[in-house]
Amino acid sequence: MRLDMAQIEGAIRLSHAAGQIPAVIIDVNEARWLEIAHLARSQRSRLIAMWGSEAPDGIFSANAAYECEDGILWVRLAVERGPHPGGDFPDLAAIFPYATRMQRAIFDLTGLQARGAQDTRPWLNHGNWPSDYFPLQRQASGVERFESSEADYPFVQVAGDGVHEIAVGPIHAGIIEPGHFRFSVVGEKVLRLEERLGYAHRGVERLFERTPASGCHRVAARIAGDSTVAFSWAYCMAFEQACGVAVSNRALYLRALLLERERVANHLGDLGALGNDAGFAFGLAQLSRLREDWIRMNAHAFGHRYLMDRIVPGGTAVDIRPETATALVRQCDAIEREVDVMRKIYEDQSGVQDRFAGAGRLTADVAGHFGVRGMAARASGHTFDVRAALQPAPYDNVAVKAASDPRGDVAARVAMRFTEIGESLRLIRALLASFPAGPTAIDVKPSTVPSRGTGWVEGWRGDVFVALEVDAGDVVSRCHCHDPSWQTWPALEHAIIGNIVADFPLINKSFNLNYAGHDL
Structure with missing residues (x-):
């Protein structure tokens, strides 16, 4: 309750x-x-x-x-x-x-x-x-006085015989956002992990206040490139609520279609990367191929591989033609067959399963303690999903079946990704089968009085939240965007305890949390 x-x-x-x-x-x-x-x-x-x-x-x-x-x-x-x-x-x-x-x-x-x-x-x-x-204070100044060096950070120390620290990051090998991880270990076993983030802070919340409210969907879309649909929809939802505007059913169906395509693309990419981290390069090759096919269709159908700026105040910037809808359904059928094959291959690979099973276990109690939501929580026995629990249109017409897995380990998070791909493919077909007529966008006139609105969208990582305060004259007084990684980063620190250091890249990838969306 x-x-x-x-x-x-x-x-x-x-x-x-x-x-x-x-x-x-x-x-x-x-x-x-x-x-x-x-x-x-x-x-x-x-x-x-x-x-x-x-x-x-x-x-x-x-x-x-x-x-x-x-x-x-x-x-x-x-x-x-x-x-x-x-x-x-x-x-x-x-x-x-x-x-x-x-x-x-x-x-x-x-x-x-x-x-x-x-x-x-x-x-x-x-x-x-x-x-x-x-x-974020209105009289903030002093930019010219920024220091070039970092201050020492007081990490929590772990004492005891044989305990030593391993420092990883914030600069990593490969193309990855910055984050520092401080491991306290005995031998190879992790006793404690403490994260240090904030390196990707870009002043986004101040940028909202310097951008017309009717154009801030473009700022929201750039908070995190892998969640551009979720953030831009959540912002537009908040802005439309503040302005007292209702968008058309067709626009809502298009938004949901874009959101589910974003979910599938990210899960495909993560599943390939997880296979690779477990020493199974074949999985990376095949799932990367499927992901590339998927996002190429995004470009063909909607004009952008990652669907950026497709959602705008009042609706969407794109529409869909009947022949394009047919192509999307056909692709869903083809991708579903190949994903089912890859799931069986993953399940049959004993070496892969040995790496996945039991690694990085996040119990249901710990997930609840830290307020974890999204895919990570559902892989730990929880079931909450904004689409299923609140059923905002159009999800009231295409009911979401929120799956869960009680195991809480890497294997469960892999299984949840496969399951969620299947559910998103089903939802895409259901949306396209009952696509309503009507305009894709309506004009949104900014509020003439101070007003507020909220947006809450189930992104692929979890629930994305936006709280918006607007003043008269298309002015943003305050906009706060919240990524679900805020709750999940601390939970990851607990999931690694008792595992070996060498398994951290695999465990970390199984969560695939957000740096930039967390730091803003």
Whole structure:
């Protein structure tokens, strides 16, 4: 039983149309802030995201979004300036442990401090920023005073006979985003892993505020190239809710079609890479071929291999012709046959299965403790999927069958990818079989008064969330985008415990978490 928005007194319901997620927003004091958090925890609800903001009048607020059984609860706490640069607010990490890094990022960006938090180490600020520089404060300045050297980071030390540390990254061998991993090991066995991220921070949230709200879908689409559809849809969903706009059924079907094609492309690529990490290069060759065929069809049907900027406010920038729909169905049939063959080959390869089975096990309890969602959680026995649980249009007409696997190891995450490819292929065929008529896009007139909206989309990695505040005149006051990797990175630290260091690349790839979408 998750939190029911109807239980929250004083909340204001945001208007929503078909294809949007119901949401309510409530302004609270500190006592209510903690009361709602405890209520959410007691009812096994989940903290989706936390972020800080500063209004044009200089008032700071701490924000939290909660997963409810009927939508999203957005809680806002006005914060008075105090001993910290932006004031402080009651710590939520004691209630939701995975709030720790979000709160550390809030301080680095806004100066808002979580009062009573145990871990207050910098997260995005690597020592390059001046001590009085907080990039999301409206009077932020001092760019010319950036430092070129990194500050030492106080990693947690593990003591004991035979314990030593192995430092990996942030620069890696190959084309990969930067991240530092500090292993504490005895022999080859991992006792502890601690991650250091934030190297890919690009100032995206400030860029939203410097871009017209009607054009920010292009910023959202570039947060993470492998999730461009999910982020741009979530942004457009929030913007359309803020503007009181309902898009056509045809546009919703097109958006879902693009989202499922993005899911399939990423799962195909990961399955090939996982085979390669287990010493099975044949799997990489074959699944890479299938992925290339898939994204070439994206270019043919929609004009972009990775589907960037295909989703726009009011609908989509592309339509689909009957002959193209036929080609897409035909490709689904062909890919499904070949993927089924590859799944049997993976299952029959004893060497591959020996590497997969038991490696990087994430139990259902640990996944729940860290609020993990998406494919990683479903591979640990959980079943939540925004498409299935909330059924936003058009998923109310093509019901999603959310699968799960209780094993929680690399083998389970591989199996979930194969299963989710099959389900996405089924959904694509179902969408194309009942494609509605109508326009692909409508004009969206920016709101003439300050307004808010939320977007929540089940991306291939998990749920992507956007909270948007717009002012009159097509101006973004604040836009916060949240990638599911925020919750899953800490869980990965636990999944590696007891494994050998040499298995980390395989375990890490089985999650394939986001650096850039996490850092913003």
